[in-house]
Amino acid sequence: MAATIAAAVAGTAATAAYLDAKFHIREDLNKGNLDNAAAEAQKFIADKEARNELLLYHDLQNWAKRDIPNHTFLEYQGRSWTYKQFHADLQRVGNWLMNDLGVRRSEMVAISGPNSAEYLMLWFAIDGIGACQSFINHNLTDNALTHSVKLCEPRYIIADKETAERLEPCRADLEASGVTIIYYDEALFATFRDSTPLPSSRTQGIKSSDTRSLIYTSGTTGLPKGVMMISGRTTNVARSTAAHLKLTPSDKFYTCLPLYHGAAQGLCTTPVIHAGASMRLGRKFSHKTFWPEVADSGANILQYVGELCRYLVNAPVHPLEKKHKVQVAWGNGMRPDVWERFRERFNIPVIHELYAATDGLGATFNANKGDFGRSCIGIRGALWYHRMGNREVHCRIDPDTEEVVRGEDGWVVRCNVGEPGEVFHRVDEAMKDVVFMGYFKNQGASDKRWMRNVFEKGDLWFRSGDVHRTDADGRVYFVDRLGDTFRWKSENVSTNEVSDVLGGWDQIAEANVYGVAVPNADGRCGCATIVLTEGLMPENLDVAGLGKFVLDKLPRKGRRSERA
Structure with missing residues (x-):
């Protein structure tokens, strides 16, 4: 009898395993209740709105009030803040904004600068006084910069002193539009003394449908467009991302991605705050500082974008590149030719790839630990x-x-x-009009x-x-992305597909592929600009070997002529 029961149990388990492998049942269940996801989000947002606690500033404040000993929120360049300490600094910055600059509730304030503790303080102090942020890409210059700033019609752009060389040539144009430039640094923030608690009235009555910030598109299809971020979406992205990653106060993120971008915001900073976790912030990406900061931080989650990963695997070995505590690399855009090289070289067990867009709907996730699912987004x-x-x-x-x-x-x-x-x-x-508010002033x-x-x-x-x-x-x-494909001889060719194959040749560090018009021919022919591996001179490139490699790996539609 016992043997019969054991055999039945074993058979049931085997059947369940087969069905799971074939239909990905556990994978779907891990996404949560698909029927109730929208209802759960709506209830979460409605509850926060009813309590007048829709903003991420309120989450910061609530963690600060708990006064958990040694509850670190932020580490940056040798300095650190608990939630309580960071919240106290926000009061001083917020009072400066209100009392010295006269920033009003719901007023849009443009901010610009590389990553820093002061940038984060500006971001959430603006939140705390009920004003709105326009996150300007600090790398912009000339027309793209003035367009982005003037689009939101601010009275102020508050910018890191490091951005002066890009802002000053635009000063006359901006001032003619009523914009005042104010530069900040650590020394300025140290002069703020007024620690009076920010009045709660500044953030009461905010609705989930209210636009609270602008995040700009990259401008690859024209001038940057301002994506309107409403308070309900911002707080729900923080909640859902924290839940998906199962974040707790014991988790620590490392990111050096720019804070003006949606990735560093919605995929790192805001879920960290929602969960009461901590973050180590890098000012910018540099191979020289990357692994020392990651190792020193003790972070268990590392945020990436695809370009960062490619650079790391092509860079010389760093003595600290395996001396870290990272268990999960979380991000988007890791290409197939980088995926396993990244995992094996840096000894990071889980590559958690996702797909999402600041101006998009929906998302896909892939917490990958092995061969099945490698290189996919979900x-x-x-x-x-x-x-x-x-x-x-x-x-x-x-x-x-x-x-x-x-x-x-x-x-x-x-x-x-x-x-x-x-x-x-x-x-x-x-x-x-709830799921996508659209682009600011661009119907x-x-x-x-x-x-x-x-x-x-x-x-x-x-x-x-x-x-x-x-x-x-x-x-x-x-x-x-649409626009990143081309047609040649009646066949559609993906630039990413060709780039991935070229990147698999051991003499190529990076390849950028695009279609070019050819006289007297329909469509566009594939062209590639390549970066050779470090130390390799162009005359030493094995062109014949590369040609054979491409012929073997690419479908015929993606190849260049052997005589090209």
């Missing part, structure tokens, strides 16, 4: 497709026009398994993100502008 199983398969769809795109392809019946064509297509998200009409660009009559009359879908593909095993891969 894994979808039967449960996900049952619940979400008609709300997120890959649509066939003409890469020349970047328009959707419609079938003979007039409806948009869904992609087949393995076929790249633009990601569309279905949105209920009542939620249109035309905002309207282009929406499409109706996609699969049935009157339906409403959000266009991501990103191309994904899903294989037969449910693995989702990022292919390209």
